Amino acid sequence: MSILYLDCLSGISGDMTLGALIDAGVPLARIEEELNKLPFDEGEYALSQETVVKNGITAVSFRVKLADASGEHSHTHEPLHSHSHHHRTYRDIKQMIEESSLDEAVKATALEMFLRIGEAEGKIHNMPLDQVHFHEVGAVDSIIDIVGTAIAVQELKPEAIYASPIPVGGGKVWIDHGLYPVPAPATTEILKGIPLASSSVQSELTTPTGAAIAAVLVEEFCPLPSMTIDTIGYGAGTKTFPNQPNVLRVLLGRPHHLSS
Numbered sequence: 001m002s003i004l005y006l007d008c009l010s011g012i013s014g015d016m017t018l019g020a021l022i023d024a025g026v027p028l029a030r031i032e033e034e035l036n037k038l039p040f041d042e043g044e045y046a047l048s049q050e051t052v053v054k055n056g057i058t059a060v061s062f063r064v065k066l067a068d069a070s071g072e073h074s075h076t077h078e079p080l081h082s083h084s085h086h087h088r089t090y091r092d093i094k095q096m097i098e099e100s101s102l103d104e105a106v107k108a109t110a111l112e113m114f115l116r117i118g119e120a121e122g123k124i125h126n127m128p129l130d131q132v133h134f135h136e137v138g139a140v141d142s143i144i145d146i147v148g149t150a151i152a153v154q155e156l157k158p159e160a161i162y163a164s165p166i167p168v169g170g171g172k173v174w175i176d177h178g179l180y181p182v183p184a185p186a187t188t189e190i191l192k193g194i195p196l197a198s199s200s201v202q203s204e205l206t207t208p209t210g211a212a213i214a215a216v217l218v219e220e221f222c223p224l225p226s227m228t229i230d231t232i233g234y235g236a237g238t239k240t241f242p243n244q245p246n247v248l249r250v251l252l253g254r255p256h257h258l259s260s
Helices: 014-023 028-035 090-098 104-125 136-156 185-190 208-217
Strands: 003-007 045-054 057-067 073-076 087-089 133-135 160-163 172-175 178-181 227-236 247-255
Touching (some): 014 028, 014 057, 014 227, 014 247, 028 045, 028 136, 045 136, 045 227, 090 104, 090 133, 090 136, 104 136, 104 185, 136 208, 160 208, 185 208
Parallel strands (some): 003 160, 057 227
Antiparallel strands (some): 045 057, 057 073, 087 133, 172 178, 227 247
């Protein structure tokens, strides 16, 4: 039996999760190969990975580069609440995933993650699920992060996934509707029923995408289980904090049964 443990010292986001899973041994080329099964326009995005150091910890920084009107690519990892006027609805994204040739297990995982986000946004904004929209930049980013994570987890094939309680950070964050306390409304809604961890960091540590990934994948939020670690991966976030590394650590291994 294999165990995947998400150690969320500095929260969780889509890019941190993919960076950590790539660092744990899933080739970016393999993720790209599967993502090509989605009907994006040619050249709509490009993926990259970079080795960075966060407060002394070497980690993989995963980035999505989106093409602008000229066809040039620029780095981004915008939140779902981008100010772009173009958007894809939940219905569009659901259809896009369902009609692709992705593995059925990958489809099911990704659709469940988008459902969590869509239901949260729909409840907050009082609109039907099918009408919930993801602004264009955020939509591409989120589709890649969510489907990419589902692909990477399918490659690793853990039989159980656990995680630490989730720190969400503090302070305030700007979204389309103004200044809101951290965690953002959608993140808070998705994390209902999930144990949170306090943090002195005055910044958004967990995004709606990260919250959805944790809510769908993790079967138990707990301290590090008794296990023998085989592989460790670190995924870097975009921010840098003075007193702790902004990384997500994943541990892949086997349960270690202590004899009585």
